[in-house]
Amino acid sequence: MREIHLHNTLGNKLEVFTAQQSGCVKMYTCGPTVYDYAHIGNFRTFVFQDILRRFLKLRGYQLDHVMNLTDVDDRIIANAAAAGVSIREYTEKYAQAFFDDCKTLSIEAPEHWIRATDHIAEMVALIERLQQKTFTYPSEGSIYYRIAKFPTYGQLSNIDVAGIQAGARVDNDRYEKESARDFALWKAPKPGEHFWETAIGKGRPGWHIECSAMAMKYLGETLDIHTGGIDLAFPHHENEIAQSEGATGKPFVRYWLHAEHLLVEGEKMSKSLGNFFTLRDLFGKGYKPSTLRFALASVPYRKQLNFTFDGLQSAASSVERLRNFAARLAQGKFPAGRNALLAGRIAEATDEFDAGLADDLNTARALAAVFDLVREVNIAMDKGEFREAEVVPVQEFLAVFDRVFAVMEDNDGEKLRALGFGGDSGPSDAEIEKLIAEREAARKRRDFTTADRVRKELAERGILLEDSRDGSVRWKRK
Ligand code: AMP
Ligand code: ZN
Numbered sequence: 403m404r405e406i407h408l409h410n411t412l413g414n415k416l417e418v419f420t421a422q423q424s425g426c427v428k429m430y431t432c433g434p435t436v437y438d439y440a441h442i443g444n445f446r447t448f449v450f451q452d453i454l455r456r457f458l459k460l461r462g463y464q465l466d467h468v469m470n471l472t473d474v475d476d477r478i479i480a481n482a483a484a485a486g487v488s489i490r491e492y493t494e495k496y497a498q499a500f501f502d503d504c505k506t507l508s509i510e511a512p513e514h515w516i517r518a519t520d521h522i523a524e525m526v527a528l529i530e531r532l533q534q535k536t537f538t539y540p541s542e543g544s545i546y547y548r549i550a551k552f553p554t555y556g557q558l559s560n561i562d563v564a565g566i567q568a569g570a571r572v573d574n575d576r577y578e579k580e581s582a583r584d585f586a587l588w589k590a591p592k593p594g595e596h597f598w599e600t601a602i603g604k605g606r607p608g609w610h611i612e613c614s615a616m617a618m619k620y621l622g623e624t625l626d627i628h629t630g631g632i633d634l635a636f637p638h639h640e641n642e643i644a645q646s647e648g649a650t651g652k653p654f655v656r657y658w659l660h661a662e663h664l665l666v667e668g669e670k671m672s673k674s675l676g677n678f679f680t681l682r683d684l685f686g687k688g689y690k691p692s693t694l695r696f697a698l699a700s701v702p703y704r705k706q707l708n709f710t711f712d713g714l715q716s717a718a719s720s721v722e723r724l725r726n727f728a729a730r731l732a733q734g735k736f737p738a739g740r741n742a743l744l745a746g747r748i749a750e751a752t753d754e755f756d757a758g759l760a761d762d763l764n765t766a767r768a769l770a771a772v773f774d775l776v777r778e779v780n781i782a783m784d785k786g787e788f789r790e791a792e793v794v795p796v797q798e799f800l801a802v803f804d805r806v807f808a809v810m811e812d813n814d815g816e817k818l819r820a821l822g823f824g825g826d827s828g829p830s831d832a833e834i835e836k837l838i839a840e841r842e843a844a845r846k847r848r849d850f851t852t853a854d855r856v857r858k859e860l861a862e863r864g865i866l867l868e869d870s871r872d873g874s875v876r877w878k879r880k
Contacts, residue, residue, distance in 0.1 A: 406461065406760045408627075409704060411635055411658040412558050416762060419657065421626050426464045428621040429455065430655075431512065432613055432630040432638065435472040436496035437481055439680040440503060442698070442709060443671055446664040447631040449695060450703040450763070452509040454629065454659065456806045457759045467512035468620045471497050473519050475609045476575050479595055489519065489596055503681050506691045506817045507698075508808040514620050518607070524615040525607045526600045529587050531649040533602075543590025543603060546571055549582070552644045556582070558658060559636035575609035579636055587611050587645070610641035614654075618646060628655040632662050661703040667710050684714075685823050690814040693718040699807055702764050720773070721809050726878045727776050728800055728810060731793055734783065735874045740791035744782055748795045751775035755803060765807075772803050812879075829863050838867065838875050 406419040421427050431451045434440045440448075455465050472478075473493040482492035497517070504511070529545060532538050537551050549555045550568045561579050572583035586608040591597035597604045617625055623646070630639065639658065646654035663670075666677040684694060697717035701707040751771045758767030779796060782788040804810040812831060818824075829837070837856050844852035857867055860877070868876045 403461070404757065404760050406458075407762050408657055408659060409762050411639075411660050412655070414560075417657065421463060422624065422656070425462070426466055427455075427458050427627060428625045429465060429467045429627040429629070430613070430617040430621060430625050431467070431469045431628075432634055433469040433471050433515075434496075434500050435475055435477065436493040436500060437475070437477040438496060439499055439682065440496075441671060442679050442681065442684070442694070443631075443664040445503070445507060445509075445681065445694075446698050446707055447629075447661040448504065448509055449507060449698040450661040451629045451659075452507075453699055453703075453759075453763060453765060453806060454627075455510060455512075456808070457763065460802065460805050465513060466621060468514040468516060468617060469512040470613060470616050471500070471515070471517045472609060472612065473497065473517050474606060474612075479606070482596070483594060502821060506681065506685075506821060507695045508691070516616055516620070518612040518616070521612065521616050521619065522598050522600065522607065524619050525611045526588075526602055528611060528615045528618075528645065528649055529602055532587065532645065535648060537644075537648045538587060539584075541571065543605065544573070544586050545588040545602060546584045547587050547641070547644060547648075549584055549644060552648055554647075555644055556640065558640050558643060561636060561640070577637060582637065585610060585637065585641055610638055611645055613638070614642045614645040614649075617642075617654075618650070623650040623652045623654070625655045627657045627659060629659045629661070632660040635660055659703075662706045664698075664707045664709050666708075668708055682821065685818055685821065689714055690718065690721075691817045692721045692809040692814050696721050696807070696809050699765055700769055702762070702766055704762065720769075722879075724772070724776065724800070725810060725812060727780065728797070729878065730780075730783065730876055731796055731800075733874055733876050734788075734870070735872045736783070736788050736790045736793065737786070738791075739789045741782065741787060741789045744779065744788065744792050745795065747775060747778055748792065748799055752799050752802065755799075759806065768803075768806075772799075775799065829860075829865065834860065834865055834877055838877065841867075842875065 407416045408419045409415070410417050434444055455467055459465060474489055478489060478493060482489050485492055529538065532547065537548055538545050539548055549563065549566070556563045559579070561582055563582055566582055570583045571586070572581055573586050573589065588602055588605050589608060590603070590605050595606070597606055617628070628639065643654050665671070666679070669675060669677060671678050681694065685691070693714055697709070697714050698707070700717065751774065754771035755768045758764045758771060761767060779788060800810065837860055841853045841856040844856065860867060864880045865877050866880055870876055
């Protein structure tokens with residue numbers, strides 16, 4: 403099998419991927435901060451990590467994957483206080499919405515889905531370890547990490563720390579590169595704020611310590627892969643490295659993978675520009691989950707993704723094209739025998755699909771392999787040159803494709819209804835097949851009134867029938 407190449411932000415180069423323990427990948431993904439609904443930019447990153455885990459599984463790796471929910475940070479504390487509710491109460495709704503959104507986008511559940519607030523003890527223990535090794539100092543009830551004590555600070559994001567004054571501190575969880583400073587591991591409570599009573603004092607954890615503590619609890623001191631959006635490389639991941647390696651003296655992560663951002667019509671998404679979308683905003687406009695997943699997955703993760711409504715339309719027709727193709731394969735009647743030329747092309751497409759994904763998850767290249775084959779097979783079918791023996795190999799190829807892209811199953815209507823969107827997606831495949839069989843039986847007994855009625859009923863419910871020359875009936879959703 404060919405090697406998998408992944409771009410490591412640490413060192414900024416493509417590297418051959420190997421797992422520490424053969425056959426098992428230890429991976430950590432920074433999950434959402436559950437202070438609001440996640441937006442489509444967030445889902446760009448979550449779909450990327452899902453494509454990564456699905457491809458690794460396709461290659462036979464077992465995944466040991468942790469995703470956290472950041473359910474305590476500056477924004478959550480402020481919003482919960484403003485709403486007059488506890489942190490758990492405030493975040494519960496958004497945590498649930500995130501799980502539902504992931505399911506809707508066919509993002510696989512990681513092996514461990516965990517919450518920061520369930521791991522305060524582990525964070526405190528890690529801070530104590532750092533205290534013992536003198537990486538910390540107290541100030542006004544808070545505890546800070548002394549970055550001057552960690553000489554390789556800045557290695558991930560390549561920031562220059564030379565000009566930074568020792569002892570200059572920053573309290574915000576999120577800050578700009580220009581303000582690289584000693585950061586808070588533990589924050590003293592402000593009046594009226596929620597706090598935990600612990601061995602290191604009253605307070606609450608900073609954002610960065612949670613990921614170090616939780617990743618190492620579940621995955622050990624050295625992980626194989628750590629993912630997130632590119633904005634997390636600094637300061638979040640830089641600080642994770644400083645904390646974890648400061649405490650253990652061992653490399654924290656072997657491969658750092660970061661997804662570039664999603665832009666909307668070329669601009670940064672922002673509420674004030676009116677170009678800010680959650681999944682639910684788009685479902686409300688009538689877009690399907692599979693359309694969104696396809697649109698987010700189709701641009702390789704290290705390229706900025708320019709999200710446009712034209713792009714969404716073309717994603718919708720791509721998915722429809724694939725589903726119609728699968729239906730044509732399943733329903734068509736083809737002459738017996740094989741077509742050696744096409745058999746060779748199926749093998750090549752399968753190999754090219756793998757080569758695309760092994761090339762730092764080049765999803766565009768992998769998809770080109772799929773659509774090239776679909777086009778060739780459709781042409782062969784039109785010319786009557788497609789043979790029965792190729793049906794199963796093409797179906798197997800589509801199944802491999804779908805283990806990674808997960809858009810073939812026609813379950814958008816169900817998913818939307820589960821989220822409370824009315825969207826009647828029409829009859830199920832089984833119901834359609836049953837009605838078509840009824841129509842066939844009616845035609846055989848020359849009961850054309852019934853046959854026409856069934857055709858009309860299907861048309862009214864959005865299903866178009868096409869009688870092909872070979873006597874079989876194909877159908878598609880309008
Ligand atoms: P947050 O909830 O803000 O911690 O973000 C969750 C994930 O979404 C992180 O990995 C971020 O880097 C990522 N993210 C945030 N904005 C975007 C965007 N516009 N495009 C892609 N990923 C993003
Ligand atoms: Zn994190």
